Amino acid sequence: MPVISMRIDEKLLKKLDELSKKTGKKRSQIIKDILRKELKEEKELTYYLEQMKKGKKTGNLDLETVEKWLSNTKPEFEKWEEAIKYSRQRTK
Amino acid sequence: MEKVFIDSNVFIIHLRYQRDKNFEVNKKFLELVINGKIQGFTSIYNLLEIAGILSFNLNEKQIKEFFINFPKIFNVSIIFPENSTEETVCIDIEDTFSLILKKMSFLDAVILNIFEKSKIKTFITWNAKDFKEKTNKKVLTPEEFLKSLNKF
Numbered sequence A: 001m002p003v004i005s006m007r008i009d010e011k012l013l014k015k016l017d018e019l020s021k022k023t024g025k026k027r028s029q030i031i032k033d034i035l036r037k038e039l040k041e042e043k044e045l046t047y048y049l050e051q052m053k054k055g056k057k058t059g060n061l062d063l064e065t066v067e068k069w070l071s072n073t074k075p076e077f078e079k080w081e082e083a084i085k086y087s088r089q090r091t092k
Numbered sequence B: 001m002e003k004v005f006i007d008s009n010v011f012i013i014h015l016r017y018q019r020d021k022n023f024e025v026n027k028k029f030l031e032l033v034i035n036g037k038i039q040g041f042t043s044i045y046n047l048l049e050i051a052g053i054l055s056f057n058l059n060e061k062q063i064k065e066f067f068i069n070f071p072k073i074f075n076v077s078i079i080f081p082e083n084s085t086e087e088t089v090c091i092d093i094e095d096t097f098s099l100i101l102k103k104m105s106f107l108d109a110v111i112l113n114i115f116e117k118s119k120i121k122t123f124i125t126w127n128a129k130d131f132k133e134k135t136n137k138k139v140l141t142p143e144e145f146l147k148s149l150n151k152f
Helices: A010-023 A027-053 A063-071 A080-088 B008-016 B023-034 B044-054 B060-074 B093-100 B106-117 B128-132 B142-148
Strands: B003-006 B039-043 B076-079 B122-124 B138-140
Touching (some): A010 A027, A063 B008, A080 B008, A080 B044, A080 B106, B008 B023, B008 B044, B023 B142, B039 B044, B039 B106, B044 B060, B044 B076, B060 B076, B093 B106, B128 B138, B138 B142
Parallel strands (some): B003 B039, B039 B076, B122 B138
């Protein structure tokens, strides 16, 4: 099996060791698990984007659930015009 | 069935601004789309913009779920620019720049450009005034659109 070496900052290494102690997993196992999770999510996103491009409407999330998620949160901007202005960088 | 291109603000009002004066008429319009009475389209740029605005209030997992399920949630199809892949989208610099010269913001220009290149004839936005003079295609607010259908 190939071996890789990597540089990591001290803060992140400390967190990795804390996680290692907490889960009982080796550092290398934690890194491999995270990488596998990332690759799985990327593959999933690519699949859904392919479906979107084909005009397919797939998935199992409904509007009610999204509305429920948002119901206890306050919009970042007071008015929708401000939200759109923020994202489109309008000056007027 | 009539096809319409829907701008981000229509979705944002529905999801975030229930107290907006146009919320009810906006809802009536979106219900027509959700129920398949009119065929709704939006662009991948709009979807990214909407996800960006909601990212202030949803966690990473929720945003990902929302993003991939968006076409089903609102019963809309997503338009991608020509020559784009699943990983990258292309921007037509010449066309976009010609719209920027008409004093449009960058994202307005990108969105108007993808609408103009599509076969859809009507652009639905609450910012109709910002787009009306910049395109030869029809630009209507949801309220104006419903009036044209005698549904308001």
